[in-house]
Amino acid sequence: MTIQLTHFSAAFVFALFASIVFGITHRETTRDMVLYGLKCFAMFLGGALLAGWAMWLVRR
Amino acid sequence: MANSSPAKTKAAEPAQSAGTMAIIAPALGWLIPGAGHIIQKRWIRGALLFVSIVTLFVLGLMMQGHIYKANGGDILDILGFIGDLGAGGMYIVTLATNGGQGAVAHAIADYGTKFMIVAGLLNFIAVADAYHIAIGKKQ
Numbered sequence: 001m002t003i004q005l006t007h008f009s010a011a012f013v014f015a016l017f018a019s020i021v022f023g024i025t026h027r028e029t030t031r032d033m034v035l036y037g038l039k040c041f042a043m044f045l046g047g048a049l050l051a052g053w054a055m056w057l058v059r060r
Numbered sequence: 061m062a063n064s065s066p067a068k069t070k071a072a073e074p075a076q077s078a079g080t081m082a083i084i085a086p087a088l089g090w091l092i093p094g095a096g097h098i099i100q101k102r103w104i105r106g107a108l109l110f111v112s113i114v115t116l117f118v119l120g121l122m123m124q125g126h127i128y129k130a131n132g133g134d135i136l137d138i139l140g141f142i143g144d145l146g147a148g149g150m151y152i153v154t155l156a157t158n159g160g161q162g163a164v165a166h167a168i169a170d171y172g173t174k175f176m177i178v179a180g181l182l183n184f185i186a187v188a189d190a191y192h193i194a195i196g197k198k199q
Contacts, residue, residue: 003122010171013119014178017112021182024105025189028199 015044079196089190090148093183097188109186117150117179120160125172127151127160140173146187148182 005013023037081100094110096104097150121127128140144151154160164170192198
């Protein structure tokens with residue numbers, strides 16, 4: 001069984017699961033875990049989007 | 061003197077239990093992602109770690125990613141093997157069933173390869189976390 005993800009959906013899934021693990025393992029309290037997970041998710045996805053637009057600008 | 065021995069034994073029991081757990085939890089966590097937390101009654105954390113790491117690894121396989129075997133060649137291949145090895149039981153099962161052996165023919169398959177490596181590396185972090193819980197460094 002194979003699956004074809006788009007570049008964005010692959011980045012989204014990666015960011016989601018990596019952020020969950022980072023949140024759980026890098027913070028002590030539940031609240032801090034959730035906040036850190038959300039921050040990581042935003043950084044992962046935001047970084048990918050920024051890098052994508054930067055490459056688009058470089059290409060032009 | 062006769063009274064001090066049972067007291068010492070009682071005090072030593074939790075320390076010995078923590079020492080055993082410091083070995084069992086990381087080992088089990090490596091074999092099955094999240095199991096190191098579950099065995100220490102961190103049910104939700106363990107379940108979330110299991111779902112996250114297993115899903116990343118399985119998605120990598122479904123994206124036709126490549127899995128690295130033990131090798132002494134290119135440094136990137138060696139690092140890929142170390143990352144994949146972190147997935148523990150899933151890595152062993154995948155090798156045993158000849159999974160992840162296809163050629164990386166398109167970008168998504170390359171993403172799949174990275175998904176599996178990252179799943180293994182994330183499991184290494186989860187194993188370290190389970191160890192820290194076992195020795196009392198983290199709640």
